[in-house]
Amino acid sequence: MSTMPPSEEISLCNSCNKTFIHSPLVPCDNLSGHLLKVLRTNLTGTNLREASDIRAIMARIPSELARYEAELGRLDEIFEKLVAGRNALQGLLDQCVSVVDAPVRRLPTEILVEVFKFCEEPRMWSQDPISPDSWEREMKRELRRVAGGDLFAFSQVSSHWRQVVLGTSTLWSKISVDMRCWTLPIVTMRTSLAHHRMVGFLEAALARGRQGPLTIEVNGLGTCHPLLLQILAASAHRWRHARFTVDCAMLKHLSPVARNLPLLETLCISALNENPETLDKVAKYFSRAPRLRTVDFGGPVSAVAHLPLEQLRCCSYSGLGPEDLRSLLGHMGRLQNTELHVQLNFDAIRVASPLDLTPVVSSIEELDICSMEHTGHETDRVLGQMFDALTLPGMRRLHLYGDKSGMPLYWPHHEGLGLLHRSESRATLQSLTLHDVLITESELLQCLAELPLLQYLFISDHPASPALPGNPVHHLVTDSLLQKLTPQPHTPIPCLVPNLAIVDLKTIGRFTDAAFLAFAAQRSLLAGAEEPFECALLWVPGHARQLDGDTTMFLISAMQMESLIFTSREYDPNEEDSS
Incomplete structure (x- = not known):
């Protein structure tokens, strides 16, 4: 029974011409078909020669299988090496692309510095005491902030970024310290170590700023260990902006800043548990600050008399x-x-x-x-x-x-x-x-008649409030007022507040759209083309409504012609405070 296919050589390497001899035992279609036929018919009369050939094949197959297994094992090693080589080359390509084509690597250092400035973490100051149970967690957060927070994390991306972060003094121009972590007594090695690390981080941050101007923010509660304040006070000659929200007794540790504030422009002090005598002394520390322009003071006003008031803005x-x-x-x-x-x-x-x-x-x-x-x-x-x-x-x-x-x-x-x-x-x-100020229409008109140069006006309606005597509803933004504020171009009546350029109306909507349309139209005409008239309807919550079609069409047209800037939205005290 002739069942053997012709031998074949498989070339495996173009360099050394190594080949693998294809096994002659791999069955051809004829042999496979014949064996299947025998199996289906259950023939028992197979001649002896044919049976002998089959047994010979069976005897040789295990060694051939072993040869295939060995070759597959060798090829697996080659395959793994090829994959590893391919991956290494791909990695090299990615690195080359990063070096040559990555946009972030092409950024000038100046732009990179501007990006890093956005790494500053917003501080939400709190006057709540830190409990012993949460002290470790809060101290860990504070250590990270003083060390630089996300900014310091960026310094670990590459040696170039590290050089930029640590070598750019302006990135270290703001120091914020929450001293509530220092109100607990240093009684254990663990807390002592944390405070020691804090001092090290603070001194490092100050050093990285070199001699550049500083913004200092300090938040505290109760009697704190004074070391941080003393370290900050030693850099007073660099202070440009300083804010302290601390216990009044802690401010006395700022005495070294006296006569050493050549750059200070802004001073904010919010003294807790205020003591007039202490604040009086503290104010004297800042009596000689030649560039001081802004003061925000929360405490007895008598102490402010020691500040250089004549130069403040x-x-x-x-x-x-x-x-x-x-x-x-x-x-x-x-x-x-x-x-x-x-x-x-x-x-x-x-x-x-x-x-x-x-x-x-x-x-x-x-x-x-x-x-x-x-x-x-x-x-x-x-x-x-x-x-x-x-x-x-x-x-x-x-x-x-x-x-x-x-x-x-x-x-x-x-x-x-x-x-x-x-x-x-x-x-x-x-x-x-006049923001949430109750004033009658006639009173307002009398005031406006005295103010011909007025350019900006804010007035308010006020809904009924049980807290007010008589629970009144205060209507100020009405047709009557809008008509009196509407210029009359074809009459001898002089225009009230002719220079009015911006008006904000906090309203409950007790006016008609026709009156508002006439007001907006005439005011935008009076303003002229150089500067558009600006008007905002700030609806008291629960009173907002849509303006009618004619009014809306005019407002859209006037804004397209750039003779009017108009907004209509619900009044949000949080948004107004932020603006």
Whole structure:
């Protein structure tokens, strides 16, 4: 029985011409078919010669299988080497592409530095104490932040990035420290080691900034170990902006900064557990800062008198009580061309009334008055006493705000008009904000008649509130007011506030779309083509509505012609605060 196929050679290597001899036992189709036929018919009369041939094949197959297995094993090794070589070459190609073509590698160092500046982690300062159970977790987070946080992580990507991160002083120009981790006594080796590491990280961060200007932020609670403050104070000659929200007693450790603040421009102090005598001493540390322009002070205002007030451009005070208000007016005469932001504790001041405030003439440019949470009673009397004592001949901006809960202030009309007249605001005032301030239409119109240079106006409706006496609904943005603010081009009636360029209306919608359309149309015409008129409808939550089709079509057309900038949205106090 002839069953053997012809021998074949399989070439496996083009270099050494190694071949593998194909086994002659691999069956051909005829042999396979014959064997299957025997199996199907169960033939037993197969001749002896044929049976002998089959047994010979059976005897030789195991050795041939072993030869195939050995060759497959050898080829597996070759295959693995080929795959490894292929992968190595692909890796080399990727590296070459990265070197030559990767966009990030082509970035100039200056651009890379600007990207790295975005690595700063936002800080959410808290005055809640750190419990012993959470101390280790909070300290670990603080250690990472002081060490550089994500910025330091980028320095470990490559030697080039490390050189850029550690060698660029401007990337290390802000130091933020949460000292609440230092309020616990150092009683164990573990806490002592953590504090030692913190000191090392802080000193390293300061060193990486070289002698460049610094922004310092310190948050604390209670009596803390003073070492961090002392380390920061040693770099006072580099401070440009400094913010401290710490226990009043801790501020005394800043004494080394006295007469060593050549770069300081911004100082923010929020003293907890305030002590007037201590704050008085602390303020003297900052009495000689030739470039100081901005002060934000939370504490007894009497201490601020030690600061170089004449050179300030922005002053902010929070939580003022009656004595603070008297102190404020006592040194307002020293403020020149300054923005003054004041948060009043109306309830505390009201109880202490009358205030017997000393009249003062001040050349401040802006007066912002906002309220802490108050009961809503007699705020007009408090504001009235303050207005009666003030003469502000350089005032360009007057802004009043109710408290964050929406509790309004009451406009002291007689005293307010007196302030405008004495200050000759007709020739200076350009911006008026009455944010959650209850004022009648006639009172507002009398004020606006005195302000021909006014360019910006914010006024508010106010919904009914059980906290207000009589639970009134305050309508100010009405057809009547809009009509009086609408220029009448074909009549001899003079236009009220002819320079008005921007108006924000916080409204509950007690106006018709026709009145608003006429107001927006005439104001956009009056503004002319150079600067578009800007108007915003800020709907009190629960009162928003769609404007009708004609009004909407005009607004769209005017915006396309760039004669109007218009927005309509629900009023969001958080968004307004951030802006």
